Amino acid sequence: xxxxxxxxxxxxxxxxxxxxxxxxxxxxxxxxxxxxxxxxxxxxxxxxxxxxxxxxxxxxxxxxxxxxxxxxxxxxxxxxxxxxxxxxxxxxxxxxxxxxxxxxxxxxxxxxxxxxxxxxxxxxxxxxxxxxxxxxxxxxxxxxxxxxxxxxxxxxxxxxxxxxxxxxxxxxxxxxxxxxxxxxxxxxxxxxxxxxxxxxxxxxxxxxxxxxxxxxxxxxxxxxxxxxxxxxxxxxxxxxxxxxxxxxxxxxxxxxxxxxxxxxxxxxxxxxxxxxxxx
Amino acid sequence: xxxxxxxxxxxxxxxxxxxxxxxxxxxxxxxxxxxxxxxxxxxxxxxxxxxxxxxxxxxxxxxxxxxxxxxxxxxxxxxxxxxxxxxxxxxxxxxxxxxxxxxxxxxxxxxxxxxxxxxxxxxxxxxxxxxxxxxxxxxxxxxxxxxxxxxxxxxxxxxxxxxxxxxxxxxxxxxxxxxxxxxxxxxxxxxxxxxxxxxxxxxxxxxxxxxxxxxxxxxxxxxxxxxxxxxxxxxxxxxxxxxxxxxxxxxxxxxxxxxxxxxxxxxxxxxxxxxxxxx
Numbered sequence: 001x002x003x004x005x006x007x008x009x010x011x012x013x014x015x016x017x018x019x020x021x022x023x024x025x026x027x028x029x030x031x032x033x034x035x036x037x038x039x040x041x042x043x044x045x046x047x048x049x050x051x052x053x054x055x056x057x058x059x060x061x062x063x064x065x066x067x068x069x070x071x072x073x074x075x076x077x078x079x080x081x082x083x084x085x086x087x088x089x090x091x092x093x094x095x096x097x098x099x100x101x102x103x104x105x106x107x108x109x110x111x112x113x114x115x116x117x118x119x120x121x122x123x124x125x126x127x128x129x130x131x132x133x134x135x136x137x138x139x140x141x142x143x144x145x146x147x148x149x150x151x152x153x154x155x156x157x158x159x160x161x162x163x164x165x166x167x168x169x170x171x172x173x174x175x176x177x178x179x180x181x182x183x184x185x186x187x188x189x190x191x192x193x194x195x196x197x198x199x200x201x202x203x204x205x206x207x208x209x210x211x212x213x214x215x216x217x218x219x220x221x222x223x224x225x226x227x228x229x230x231x232x233x234x235x236x237x238x239x240x241x242x243x244x245x246x247x248x249x250x251x252x253x254x255x256x257x258x259x260x261x262x263x264x265x266x267x268x269x270x271x272x273x274x275x276x277x278x279x
Numbered sequence: 280x281x282x283x284x285x286x287x288x289x290x291x292x293x294x295x296x297x298x299x300x301x302x303x304x305x306x307x308x309x310x311x312x313x314x315x316x317x318x319x320x321x322x323x324x325x326x327x328x329x330x331x332x333x334x335x336x337x338x339x340x341x342x343x344x345x346x347x348x349x350x351x352x353x354x355x356x357x358x359x360x361x362x363x364x365x366x367x368x369x370x371x372x373x374x375x376x377x378x379x380x381x382x383x384x385x386x387x388x389x390x391x392x393x394x395x396x397x398x399x400x401x402x403x404x405x406x407x408x409x410x411x412x413x414x415x416x417x418x419x420x421x422x423x424x425x426x427x428x429x430x431x432x433x434x435x436x437x438x439x440x441x442x443x444x445x446x447x448x449x450x451x452x453x454x455x456x457x458x459x460x461x462x463x464x465x466x467x468x469x470x471x472x473x474x475x476x477x478x479x480x481x482x483x484x485x486x487x488x489x490x491x492x493x494x495x496x497x498x499x500x501x502x503x504x505x506x507x508x509x510x511x512x513x514x515x516x517x518x519x520x521x522x523x524x525x526x527x528x529x530x531x532x533x534x535x536x537x538x539x540x541x542x543x544x545x546x547x548x549x550x551x552x553x554x555x556x557x558x
Binding site for chain 2 (some may be wrong): 081084087088090091092094095098099101102105106109112114115116117118119120121122123125136137138141142145146147157162163
C-alpha cells in the first residue's frame with residue numbers, strides 16, 4: 001500500500017488533458033470600489049456552480065480586487081524593494097490576499113469541494129516578476145489526491161528585485177501549460193471581448209470566438225475596453241494568457257458575476273462570452 | 280543596485296548566531312477547551328511583548344490548539360491517507376490553521392512587526408511525517424529583508440503516506456538548526472518543567488536549569504506532567520527539540536500566558552521557567 005500510494009501520488013500524468021484552470025477575477029470576488037470588501041454573495045454563488053459542475057481535475061486561481069490591489073499600489077510592491085518603508089506593505093499585501101483566499105476556500109469547502117489553499121509566496125520565487133518554476137507547490141500531488149488547489153495573485157519574493165506582484169493571470173497561464181490543462185476559464189465582470197469598448201461605443205459587438213492571430217491584430221482595440229489595474233486590465237490578462245493559448249489551450253472568457261455562466265462554461269455548455277483558440 | 284540587492288538577499292549568513300526561534304504554543308494562542316476559539320487577549324499581549332523586545336532576527340512558529348488539533352484528530356490526519364473521507368479533513372485542518380495564523384500575523388502587524396506568513400504545506404513535503412528540507416520556504420530571504428517569518432503546525436503533503444501532521448515543535452527544531460539560531464524560546468501555558476507533575480504532587484519542584492544528559496535521565500518523570508495532544512504533550516515537545524539542544528542551541532521554556540514572561544525571555548532577562556542547555 002505505501003509503495004502504491006507513493007506511485008499514485010507522484011504520478012505526473014493523472015490530470016493531463018482533463019484539467020480545467022479557472023480564474024475568478026478580483027472584480028468578481030470582491031467589490032472593487034470599496035477597500036477590503038469581499039463580494040460574499042458572488043463567492044457563494046461561484047462555489048455553488050463549481051460544486052454543481054463537478055469537474056474531475058480543477059485548479060482555481062483568484063485575483064486580488066479590493067484586497068490586494070490598493071495595498072500593492074500604495075506601497076509600490078510591483079516595482080520591487082527600493083526602501084524599507086515598503087516592507088510593511090509587502091507583508092500587508094500578502095496578509096490581505098490570505099484573508100480573501102480564506103473566504104474563497106471556506107465557501108468552496110462549505111459546498112463540499114476539497115479545496116486546498118496553496119500560497120504562492122510560500123512556494124514561488126519570481127525572477128524580475130516572472131515565475132521560474134511551480135515545482136515546489138506540489139500541485140500534482142494535490143490533484144492526484146482529488147483536491148482542488150486554490151491559488152491567488154500574491155506579493156512574492158523576487159530573486160532580482162526583492163519582491164514583486166505575481167498576478168493571478170500569470171499563474172493561470174503557467175499552471176495551464178505546466179499541467180497540460182484542457183481548458184482555461186476566465187471568470188470576469190464583463191461579457192467577454194468586444195469589437196470596441198461597449199461602454200463608450202454603441203456599435204461595439206461582442207466577439208464570441210476569436211483565434212490567436214485575429215486577436216493579435218485586434219489587440220489595440222481591446223486595449224481601451226477596461227480601466228487598468230496593477231496587474232493590467234483586460235489587455236494585461238490577454239497578454240499573459242497568450243502563451244497558454246498558443247500552446248493549444250482554449251480559453252473561455254465569461255461574465256462569472258451572472259448566475260449560471262460559470263456552471264455552463266465549466267460544463268462546456270453554450271454561454272455568452274469569448275472563446276479564444278490557437279487556430 | 281539590483282546586483283547588490285541580490286547578493287544581500289541571497290546571503291545565507293546574515294541571521295546566523297543572532298536568530299531567535301520562538302514557539303507560541305497552541306495552548307497559549309487558543310482556548311484549548313473550546314473548538315476554533317482563539318485567545319485574542321493572549322495573542323495581543325504576545326504581539327506587544329514581541330514588539331517591545333525588538334529582536335533583530337526572529338522566526339515565530341505557533342501551534343494549533345483548538346484550531347488544528349480537534350480536526351486533525353477527528354479525521355486521523357497524522358496516520359496518513361487511508362480513505363477518501365479523510366481528504367475533507369485534510370483540507371479543513373489546513374484551513375483552520377490558516378485562520379489562526381491570520382489572527383496571529385494580524386496582531387503582529389498591528390504592533391508594527393513586519394510579520395510574513397510562511398505556509399508549511401505550501402513549501403514542505405514531509406517523508407513519513409518528518410521534514411526533509413526547508414529550502415523552498417525562502418526563510419533566508421525573508422530574514423535578510425528584515426521580515427519576521429511566521430509558520431505554524433500544519434497538515435502537509437507526505438511523500439510516503441499522502442499527508443501528515445507537521446508539528447510546530449518539529450518545525451522549531453529544524454528551523455533553529457538550519458538557520459543556526461542562537462536561542463529557542465518555547466512559550467507554553469505552564470511554568471516550565473518540574474521534578475514531578477505539579478498538579479498531582481505537592482512536592483513537585485520547578486527545574487530552572489537542566490542539561491540534556493540530566494533531562495534524558497529524567498524523561499520518564501516528565502512523561503506524566505501534561506495531557507497528551509496529537510503532536511505529543513510536553514514530552515513530545517522535548518523529544519522534538521532535543522536535536523536542536525544537542526546541536527548547542529539553548530532552549531528556554533516559559534509560561535507565555537503570564538504577562539511579561541515572553542518579553543523577559545526574548546531580552547534574556549531572568550524569568551521563571553526552565554533553561555535546557557547541551558552541557
